[in-house]
Structures are given as C-alpha cells and as structure tokens.
Amino acid sequence: MVEQLNVRSATGSDLDRITDLWLRARRRAVSTIPAPVHTDDGVRQWFADVGIPQRDVLVAVDPDGSLVGMLILDDGWVDQLYVDPDRTGLGIGTRLLSLAKERSPEGLELWTFASNHRARHFCQRHGFVMAEETDGAGNEEGAPDIRYSWAPG
Numbered sequence: 446m447v448e449q450l451n452v453r454s455a456t457g458s459d460l461d462r463i464t465d466l467w468l469r470a471r472r473r474a475v476s477t478i479p480a481p482v483h484t485d486d487g488v489r490q491w492f493a494d495v496g497i498p499q500r501d502v503l504v505a506v507d508p509d510g511s512l513v514g515m516l517i518l519d520d521g522w523v524d525q526l527y528v529d530p531d532r533t534g535l536g537i538g539t540r541l542l543s544l545a546k547e548r549s550p551e552g553l554e555l556w557t558f559a560s561n562h563r564a565r566h567f568c569q570r571h572g573f574v575m576a577e578e579t580d581g582a583g584n585e586e587g588a589p590d591i592r593y594s595w596a597p598g
Contacts, residue, residue, distance in 0.1 A: 447536035455502035462512040464489045473530035478558045479586035516541040523555035553595040559589040568593045
C-alpha cells in the first residue's frame with residue numbers, strides 16, 4: 446500500500462485537503478496531546494498565508510487521490526507531520542520523513558508533546574535523539590514538549 450503512495454510537494458490546490466487532514470488528526474489525538482489553540486478558520490488562514498506559500502509542504506496521496514499524510518519542512522525543522530488518523534501505522538509517516546531527510550541531508554529537528562508517546566517512539570525509531578525537554582512555557586499550548594534531533598550517519 447505505502448509503495449503505491451505518491452509523495453510530492455503540495456500545491457495551492459491541496460490547501461483544503463491539507464487543512465482538513467490537520468484538523469481531523471489533531472482532533473483525534475486530543476486524548477494524547479493538547480487541543481488546538483486556534484480556530485479552524487485560523488488554522489486554514491495559517492496554511493493559506495504561511496504553510497503553503499512559505500514552507501516546503503510534502504503530501505502523501507494514495508492511488509484513489511485521497512490525501513493521507515502531510516509534512517511541513519522549515520529550514521531544517523519538521524514543523525508539522527500528520528497522517529490521516531484512520532491510516533496510521535501503515536508507513537505513511539515514514540515515507541514522508543524519509544523524503545524530509547533527503548531534502549535536509551545535514552539534519553533535522555522537531556518538537557513533539559511529551560505526552561505523545563506514539564510520536565516519541567516514531568521519532569526514536571527513525572534515528573532522532575532527545576535534545577531538550579521543556580515545561581511547555583515556550584509553546585502556545587503550554588504543554589511540556591521535547592525537541593528531537595536527527596543527524597545523518
């Protein structure tokens with residue numbers, strides 16, 4: 446299944462599907478991470494004004510055309526990585542992260558909430574190491590988080 450995915454750079458025509466996926470995935474994950482602090486309209490506006498035009502947005506599209514994953518790269522940072530909540534555990538995030546590593550061969554960093562044990566395990570399984578833990582004072586949600594780093598080799 447995952448080998449049939451088309452992983453590509455996003456275009457403006459992907460905007461609605463990307464934001465729908467992000468909102469759906471965040472809502473489904475509320476039992477393990479804080480709820481989004483922005484309204485749906487605020488999220489859509491950020492993707493329209495910042496995400497798509499100013500970042501390297503990668504999307505995973507399955508053979509039927511459904512957008513099933515997205516990752517935002519921002520100057521060596523994985524800013525967002527979300528997979529359709531009904532499709533987790535199938536290698537979609539791995540495919541997106543592999544492409545992100547190819548595009549950032551000098552290394553990557555990312556933040557994840559300390560409470561998101563699944564994401565933490567995913568990061569560690571893909572060679573990321575814990576670089577910093579915080580009490581959450583520096584993020585919008587005010588929730589403890591962890592910075593992970595990946596370096597090639």
